[in-house]
Amino acid sequence: MTDLTKTPADAVAAAEPMVRAENVHKSYGPVEVLKGIDLEVKQGEVFCLIGPSGSGKSTFLRCINHLEKINGGRLWVDGELVGYQQRGDKLHELRDREVAVKRRDIGMVFQRFNLFPHMTAIENVIEAPVQVKGENKAAARERGMALLERVGLADKAKNYPSQLSGGQQQRVAIARALAMKPKLMLFDEPTSALDPELVGDVLDVMRGLAEEGMTMVVVTHEMGFAREVGDALVFMDGGVVVEAGNPREVLTNPQHERTRAFLSKVL
Amino acid sequence: MNSLDKGTAGQGRPETIKAVPVRHPGRWAGAVVIALLAAMLLSALFTNPAFKWDIVGKYLFHDSIVHGMVVTLELTALSMLMGVVGGIVLAVMRLSPNPLLSGTAWVYIWVFRGTPVLVQLVMWNFLGLIWAKLSIGVPWGPEFWSESTNVLIPTFVAALLGLGLNEAAYMAEIVRGGIQSVDEGQTEAAHALGMSQFQTMRRIILPQAMRVIIPPTGNETISMLKTTSLVSVISLEEIFRAGQVIYSRNYQNIPLLIVVSLWYLFFTSVLTIGQYYIERHYARGSNRTLPPTPLQRLRGLFAGKPAPKTTADVVPGLEGGGHV
Ligand SMILES: Nc1ncnc2c1ncn2[C@@H]1O[C@H](COP(=O)(O)OP(=O)(O)OP(=O)(O)O)[C@@H](O)[C@H]1O
Numbered sequence: 188m189t190d191l192t193k194t195p196a197d198a199v200a201a202a203e204p205m206v207r208a209e210n211v212h213k214s215y216g217p218v219e220v221l222k223g224i225d226l227e228v229k230q231g232e233v234f235c236l237i238g239p240s241g242s243g244k245s246t247f248l249r250c251i252n253h254l255e256k257i258n259g260g261r262l263w264v265d266g267e268l269v270g271y272q273q274r275g276d277k278l279h280e281l282r283d284r285e286v287a288v289k290r291r292d293i294g295m296v297f298q299r300f301n302l303f304p305h306m307t308a309i310e311n312v313i314e315a316p317v318q319v320k321g322e323n324k325a326a327a328r329e330r331g332m333a334l335l336e337r338v339g340l341a342d343k344a345k346n347y348p349s350q351l352s353g354g355q356q357q358r359v360a361i362a363r364a365l366a367m368k369p370k371l372m373l374f375d376e377p378t379s380a381l382d383p384e385l386v387g388d389v390l391d392v393m394r395g396l397a398e399e400g401m402t403m404v405v406v407t408h409e410m411g412f413a414r415e416v417g418d419a420l421v422f423m424d425g426g427v428v429v430e431a432g433n434p435r436e437v438l439t440n441p442q443h444e445r446t447r448a449f450l451s452k453v454l
Numbered sequence: 455m456n457s458l459d460k461g462t463a464g465q466g467r468p469e470t471i472k473a474v475p476v477r478h479p480g481r482w483a484g485a486v487v488i489a490l491l492a493a494m495l496l497s498a499l500f501t502n503p504a505f506k507w508d509i510v511g512k513y514l515f516h517d518s519i520v521h522g523m524v525v526t527l528e529l530t531a532l533s534m535l536m537g538v539v540g541g542i543v544l545a546v547m548r549l550s551p552n553p554l555l556s557g558t559a560w561v562y563i564w565v566f567r568g569t570p571v572l573v574q575l576v577m578w579n580f581l582g583l584i585w586a587k588l589s590i591g592v593p594w595g596p597e598f599w600s601e602s603t604n605v606l607i608p609t610f611v612a613a614l615l616g617l618g619l620n621e622a623a624y625m626a627e628i629v630r631g632g633i634q635s636v637d638e639g640q641t642e643a644a645h646a647l648g649m650s651q652f653q654t655m656r657r658i659i660l661p662q663a664m665r666v667i668i669p670p671t672g673n674e675t676i677s678m679l680k681t682t683s684l685v686s687v688i689s690l691e692e693i694f695r696a697g698q699v700i701y702s703r704n705y706q707n708i709p710l711l712i713v714v715s716l717w718y719l720f721f722t723s724v725l726t727i728g729q730y731y732i733e734r735h736y737a738r739g740s741n742r743t744l745p746p747t748p749l750q751r752l753r754g755l756f757a758g759k760p761a762p763k764t765t766a767d768v769v770p771g772l773e774g775g776g777h778v
Pocket residue numbers: 215218220238239240241242243244245246247
């Protein structure tokens with residue numbers, strides 16, 4: 188196990204990584220899903236996670252966003268420990284309220300969009316700024332419209348999610364996450380529930396975000412996107428990181444047999 | 455058929471299809487039979503002297519009947535209010551990860567659903583026999599305030615407690631079903647945006663649960679309107695009791711029971727219509743098009759087109775009448 192007194196500040200003094208995982212373990216009852224994950228996501232980086240189904244990619248993303256509690260190891264986001272607070276040499280669990288505050292700075296986009304179906308597109312976007320941050324409604328709406336404009340959906344602002352295509356829903360979901368002005372965006376297979384011809388629009392929006400310097404962790408099966416936009420790539424299997432490196436290198440010249448086997452199936 | 459040929463052979467935009475709609479001779483025959491039976495029933499109703507329609511007319515707007523109806527409506531509204539608020543609280547407690555809260559809610563629901571509402575009503579009315587006075591103070595210690603139970607709980611309050619607390623137990627199960635029908639991804643998305651448990655429940659989960667909660671709540675309200683007649687046993691003069699009081703004096707039992715029934719029927723009809731439009735309201739966002747109004751549906755029945763089916767219409771097990 189990691190040294191309890193070690194803080195990220197003495198470890199990496201110069202450029203604080205956005206996400207740092209040290210030997211992260213996560214179990215559901217007796218089933219161990221994450222078996223010691225070590226990785227680092229640098230500021231402004233597009234970090235791609237690939238791996239077969241059930242390898243623990245979603246679980247790891249959910250840990251970063253406090254949706255799951257880790258059982259072992261350490262996980263930091265922007266220099267702060269996830270889920271716990273270190274006082275002296277003891278770890279204290281965070282209260283629900285403290286967790287909620289931390290989540291504000293992390294945007295998350297889900298495979299199945301998870302838009303609020305009883306709200307229009309614009310209402311979805313302004314919900315959290317107004318309710319959570321107490322932003323003025325008119326100001327939030329104006330900013331929300333700008334965000335919808337940016338994902339190419341200004342004309343759909345008054346539509347309910349059921350009146351939008353999958354690709355449009357996912358772009359609204361991205362705008363909704365951006366409305367909280369996050370410093371980190373998590374994407375969990377954002378295009379895998381979409382028809383092939385709708386994937387491009389969503390990837391374009393993500394590419395735009397990457398160009399603006401947003402730090403992004405992306406679980407994806409879109410190897411083209413990883414190769415073109417990714418700054419780093421990790422191949423996970425069975426709850427461990429098998430191979431990590433530059434996406435172009437890993438995808439063209441994988442070092443491990445398991446990576447090779449996986450890539451031969453998806454490429 | 456001709457128009458079809460033209461459409462495929464020609465160039466450009468084909469003509470709109472003008473086919474002969476499917477006929478429904480069975481429906482028409484059925485309608486005739488039902489109309490005949492209805493006519494026979496009506497004639498029996500109006501020619502049998504036992505119904506004494508002149509007396510029905512005389513008492514329909516009698517002061518104590520109208521007053522009784524007002525009491526019935528007040529009881530219905532207030533006990534449903536107690537039921538809904540209590541039901542939401544109990545449902546949230548029941549789903550809470552805190553075992554103390556969920557256990558308390560479980561016991562409450564167990565007791566109040568497990569005993570007849572009639573017994574509960576009488577119990578509340580007799581509370582004065584169990585505890586002659588109610589007081590606030592330190593248990594087994596000094597007393598700060600006390601009041602005679604019968605002053606504190608007059609008949610109306612006893613009736614309200616009996617009906618409302620019982621209803622809360624039923625509503626709790628309805629609300630719980632509604633909350634559980636909402637996809638877990640919704641909670642996850644709300645939490646990921648930094649919303650608190652409470653905000654998530656109030657802004658995201660409950661509004662969606664409403665679509666599932668509203669139809670059975672409408673049925674509960676209609677059912678409550680009729681269940682209030684039970685409080686006649688504790689001598690609260692709602693409409694049924696008002697009718698009883700009158701016919702115990704003039705022996706016109708049947709006409710007065712008809713008067714009472716007509717009032718119940720009138721208000722259940724009003725509630726049914728109200729329920730329909732509230733359901734339509736909460737269906738927004740979940741359907742691409744709103745369900746048809748009853749009038750549109752009736753027209754569809756005989757025009758040969760099936761009324762457009764939408765998801766809001768087919769929530770399983772929730773259409774139709776409630777219990778009782
Ligand atoms: N709440 C849970 N309870 C028990 N087991 C779970 C739970 N969530 C996930 N798991 C298990 O953890 C493992 C990893 O799941 P995870 O969703 O992280 O995989 P994944 O890599 O995202 O796969 P996919 O590509 O299919 O999305 C799976 O075997 C899954 O069955």
